[in-house]
Amino acid sequence: GQQVMQIPQYQHVQEGEDFTTYCNSSTTLSNIQWYKQRPGGHPVFLIQLVKSGEVKKQKRLTFQFGEAKKNSSLHITATQTTDVGTYFCAGPRGGFKTIFGAGTRLFVKA
Amino acid sequence: EPEVTQTPSHQVTQMGQEVILRCVPISNHLYFYWYRQILGQKVEFLVSFYNNEISEKSEIFDDQFSVERPDGSNFTLKIRSTKLEDSAMYFCASRRTWDSPYEQYFGPGTRLTVT
Numbered sequence: 001g002q003q004v005m006q007i008p009q010y011q012h013v014q015e016g017e018d019f020t021t022y023c024n025s026s027t028t029l030s031n032i033q034w035y036k037q038r039p040g041g042h043p044v045f046l047i048q049l050v051k052s053g054e055v056k057k058q059k060r061l062t063f064q065f066g067e068a069k070k071n072s073s074l075h076i077t078a079t080q081t082t083d084v085g086t087y088f089c090a091g092p093r094g095g096f097k098t099i100f101g102a103g104t105r106l107f108v109k110a
Numbered sequence: 111e112p113e114v115t116q117t118p119s120h121q122v123t124q125m126g127q128e129v130i131l132r133c134v135p136i137s138n139h140l141y142f143y144w145y146r147q148i149l150g151q152k153v154e155f156l157v158s159f160y161n162n163e164i165s166e167k168s169e170i171f172d173d174q175f176s177v178e179r180p181d182g183s184n185f186t187l188k189i190r191s192t193k194l195e196d197s198a199m200y201f202c203a204s205r206r207t208w209d210s211p212y213e214q215y216f217g218p219g220t221r222l223t224v225t
Protein backbone atom coordinates (compact mmCIF):
# COMPACT_ATOMS: atom_id res chain seq x y z
CA GLY A 1 0.00 0.00 0.00
CA GLN A 2 0.93 3.63 -0.20
CA GLN A 3 3.58 4.73 2.23
CA VAL A 4 4.82 8.14 3.26
CA MET A 5 8.40 8.07 4.48
CA GLN A 6 9.90 10.93 6.41
CA ILE A 7 13.50 11.60 7.40
CA PRO A 8 15.27 12.20 9.61
CA GLN A 9 13.49 10.76 12.62
CA TYR A 10 15.20 13.21 14.97
CA GLN A 11 17.24 16.36 14.53
CA HIS A 12 19.15 18.21 17.22
CA VAL A 13 20.21 21.73 16.30
CA GLN A 14 21.73 24.72 18.02
CA GLU A 15 19.46 27.74 18.06
CA GLY A 16 20.13 29.75 14.92
CA GLU A 17 21.01 26.72 12.79
CA ASP A 18 18.85 25.64 9.87
CA PHE A 19 16.70 22.50 9.79
CA THR A 20 15.21 20.44 6.98
CA THR A 21 12.86 17.46 6.99
CA TYR A 22 12.09 15.40 3.90
CA CYS A 23 8.99 13.49 2.96
CA ASN A 24 8.71 10.85 0.22
CA SER A 25 5.65 9.06 -1.03
CA SER A 26 5.62 5.77 -2.90
CA THR A 27 2.86 7.15 -5.13
CA THR A 28 1.97 10.51 -6.65
CA LEU A 29 0.03 12.75 -4.29
CA SER A 30 -2.75 15.13 -5.27
CA ASN A 31 -1.67 17.36 -2.40
CA ILE A 32 0.53 17.29 0.65
CA GLN A 33 -0.05 18.87 4.03
CA TRP A 34 2.38 19.71 6.81
CA TYR A 35 1.48 19.67 10.48
CA LYS A 36 3.37 20.60 13.63
CA GLN A 37 2.84 18.87 16.95
CA ARG A 38 4.31 20.48 20.04
CA PRO A 39 5.32 18.10 22.86
CA GLY A 40 2.13 17.00 24.61
CA GLY A 41 -0.02 18.73 22.02
CA HIS A 42 -2.06 17.88 18.97
CA PRO A 43 -1.19 18.24 15.28
CA VAL A 44 -1.71 21.76 13.98
CA PHE A 45 -1.97 22.42 10.27
CA LEU A 46 0.82 24.51 8.80
CA ILE A 47 0.30 24.49 5.05
CA GLN A 48 -0.88 22.58 2.02
CA LEU A 49 0.89 22.20 -1.32
CA VAL A 50 -1.03 21.25 -4.43
CA LYS A 51 0.90 22.14 -7.57
CA SER A 52 3.93 20.38 -8.99
CA GLY A 53 7.11 22.26 -8.00
CA GLU A 54 5.20 24.55 -5.66
CA VAL A 55 7.17 26.56 -3.09
CA LYS A 56 5.50 28.38 -0.23
CA LYS A 57 6.99 30.44 2.56
CA GLN A 58 5.77 31.24 6.03
CA LYS A 59 8.26 33.58 7.68
CA ARG A 60 11.29 31.33 8.38
CA LEU A 61 9.60 28.19 7.03
CA THR A 62 9.91 27.17 3.37
CA PHE A 63 7.85 24.31 1.97
CA GLN A 64 8.47 22.62 -1.36
CA PHE A 65 6.51 20.08 -3.38
CA GLY A 66 8.50 18.04 -5.88
CA GLU A 67 7.99 18.17 -9.61
CA ALA A 68 6.69 14.60 -9.63
CA LYS A 69 4.45 15.32 -6.63
CA LYS A 70 5.99 12.42 -4.73
CA ASN A 71 8.28 14.30 -2.38
CA SER A 72 8.23 17.39 -0.24
CA SER A 73 10.46 19.24 2.18
CA LEU A 74 10.17 21.70 5.02
CA HIS A 75 13.11 23.97 5.72
CA ILE A 76 13.39 26.21 8.75
CA THR A 77 15.94 29.01 8.61
CA ALA A 78 17.62 30.12 11.83
CA THR A 79 15.71 27.87 14.23
CA GLN A 80 14.34 29.24 17.48
CA THR A 81 13.36 27.39 20.64
CA THR A 82 9.72 27.93 19.70
CA ASP A 83 10.26 25.67 16.68
CA VAL A 84 10.61 22.63 18.96
CA GLY A 85 8.16 19.85 18.15
CA THR A 86 7.44 17.12 15.66
CA TYR A 87 6.79 18.00 12.04
CA PHE A 88 4.58 15.63 10.05
CA CYS A 89 3.82 15.51 6.38
CA ALA A 90 0.52 13.97 5.36
CA GLY A 91 -1.01 12.98 2.07
CA PRO A 92 -4.32 11.60 0.87
CA ARG A 93 -4.69 7.96 0.01
CA GLY A 94 -7.72 6.97 -1.94
CA GLY A 95 -10.86 8.94 -1.27
CA PHE A 96 -11.04 9.65 2.42
CA LYS A 97 -7.88 8.40 4.06
CA THR A 98 -4.93 10.54 5.11
CA ILE A 99 -1.53 8.96 5.61
CA PHE A 100 0.91 10.66 7.92
CA GLY A 101 4.66 10.33 7.75
CA ALA A 102 6.46 9.14 10.86
CA GLY A 103 7.43 12.71 11.69
CA THR A 104 10.69 14.47 12.40
CA ARG A 105 11.21 15.53 15.96
CA LEU A 106 13.15 18.76 16.23
CA PHE A 107 15.15 19.62 19.32
CA VAL A 108 16.59 23.13 19.58
CA LYS A 109 19.31 23.92 22.06
CA ALA A 110 19.48 27.53 23.25
CA GLU B 111 -11.52 30.83 16.54
CA PRO B 112 -13.65 27.68 16.35
CA GLU B 113 -12.04 24.53 17.63
CA VAL B 114 -12.59 20.82 17.92
CA THR B 115 -13.19 19.67 21.49
CA GLN B 116 -12.74 16.20 22.95
CA THR B 117 -13.79 14.59 26.21
CA PRO B 118 -12.51 13.18 28.42
CA SER B 119 -8.93 14.36 28.26
CA HIS B 120 -7.79 11.17 29.99
CA GLN B 121 -9.61 7.85 30.33
CA VAL B 122 -8.35 4.92 32.34
CA THR B 123 -10.13 1.62 31.85
CA GLN B 124 -9.63 -2.04 32.53
CA MET B 125 -8.97 -4.51 29.77
CA GLY B 126 -12.21 -5.86 28.35
CA GLN B 127 -14.25 -2.79 29.25
CA GLU B 128 -16.06 -0.59 26.75
CA VAL B 129 -15.06 3.03 26.31
CA ILE B 130 -16.65 5.88 24.43
CA LEU B 131 -14.54 8.82 23.38
CA ARG B 132 -16.39 11.99 22.50
CA CYS B 133 -15.67 14.78 20.08
CA VAL B 134 -17.47 17.93 19.04
CA PRO B 135 -16.24 18.92 15.58
CA ILE B 136 -16.35 22.46 14.26
CA SER B 137 -19.98 23.24 13.50
CA ASN B 138 -19.90 23.83 9.74
CA HIS B 139 -17.51 21.00 9.00
CA LEU B 140 -18.68 18.00 7.02
CA TYR B 141 -15.86 15.45 7.24
CA PHE B 142 -14.81 13.82 10.46
CA TYR B 143 -11.88 11.62 11.39
CA TRP B 144 -10.44 9.59 14.23
CA TYR B 145 -6.72 9.05 14.53
CA ARG B 146 -4.59 7.16 17.02
CA GLN B 147 -1.10 8.01 18.20
CA ILE B 148 0.80 5.57 20.35
CA LEU B 149 3.26 7.46 22.54
CA GLY B 150 6.18 8.76 20.52
CA GLN B 151 4.92 7.30 17.26
CA LYS B 152 3.19 8.58 14.20
CA VAL B 153 -0.40 9.63 13.77
CA GLU B 154 -2.38 6.66 12.42
CA PHE B 155 -5.63 6.98 10.52
CA LEU B 156 -8.51 4.99 11.97
CA VAL B 157 -11.67 6.08 10.20
CA SER B 158 -13.29 8.85 8.22
CA PHE B 159 -16.99 9.73 8.39
CA TYR B 160 -19.18 11.75 6.05
CA ASN B 161 -22.90 12.11 5.59
CA ASN B 162 -23.61 9.91 8.61
CA GLU B 163 -21.64 6.95 7.42
CA ILE B 164 -18.13 5.60 7.41
CA SER B 165 -16.36 6.60 4.21
CA GLU B 166 -13.13 4.76 4.85
CA LYS B 167 -11.47 2.79 7.61
CA SER B 168 -8.03 1.38 8.24
CA GLU B 169 -6.94 -2.13 9.11
CA ILE B 170 -6.75 -1.04 12.75
CA PHE B 171 -10.47 -0.22 12.78
CA ASP B 172 -11.78 -3.74 13.33
CA ASP B 173 -15.11 -4.97 14.69
CA GLN B 174 -14.21 -3.73 18.16
CA PHE B 175 -14.44 -0.14 16.96
CA SER B 176 -17.49 1.85 15.94
CA VAL B 177 -18.28 5.49 15.28
CA GLU B 178 -21.47 7.43 15.54
CA ARG B 179 -22.80 10.94 15.14
CA PRO B 180 -25.88 10.59 17.32
CA ASP B 181 -27.17 14.13 17.47
CA GLY B 182 -25.62 16.22 14.71
CA SER B 183 -22.95 17.72 16.94
CA ASN B 184 -21.18 14.93 18.84
CA PHE B 185 -18.96 12.43 17.05
CA THR B 186 -18.08 9.38 19.11
CA LEU B 187 -15.60 6.52 18.91
CA LYS B 188 -16.53 3.38 20.80
CA ILE B 189 -14.17 0.56 21.61
CA ARG B 190 -16.24 -2.42 22.69
CA SER B 191 -13.71 -4.55 24.55
CA THR B 192 -10.48 -2.71 25.16
CA LYS B 193 -7.09 -4.38 24.92
CA LEU B 194 -3.79 -3.29 26.42
CA GLU B 195 -2.56 -2.32 22.96
CA ASP B 196 -5.43 0.16 22.58
CA SER B 197 -3.59 2.45 25.00
CA ALA B 198 -2.81 5.56 22.98
CA MET B 199 -3.80 9.15 22.36
CA TYR B 200 -6.93 9.37 20.25
CA PHE B 201 -7.44 12.47 18.16
CA CYS B 202 -10.61 13.59 16.50
CA ALA B 203 -10.30 15.88 13.47
CA SER B 204 -12.72 17.65 11.18
CA ARG B 205 -12.58 19.28 7.82
CA ARG B 206 -14.91 21.76 6.20
CA THR B 207 -15.02 20.64 2.58
CA TRP B 208 -13.82 17.88 0.32
CA ASP B 209 -12.00 20.29 -2.00
CA SER B 210 -9.20 22.63 -1.02
CA PRO B 211 -8.41 23.71 1.62
CA TYR B 212 -7.49 20.23 2.84
CA GLU B 213 -6.71 21.41 6.34
CA GLN B 214 -7.86 19.13 9.13
CA TYR B 215 -8.51 20.66 12.52
CA PHE B 216 -7.46 18.37 15.34
CA GLY B 217 -8.92 18.24 18.82
CA PRO B 218 -6.67 18.15 21.90
CA GLY B 219 -6.98 14.37 22.15
CA THR B 220 -8.07 11.79 24.69
CA ARG B 221 -5.36 9.78 26.35
CA LEU B 222 -6.66 6.23 26.77
CA THR B 223 -4.89 4.00 29.26
CA VAL B 224 -5.93 0.35 29.38
CA THR B 225 -4.75 -1.56 32.44
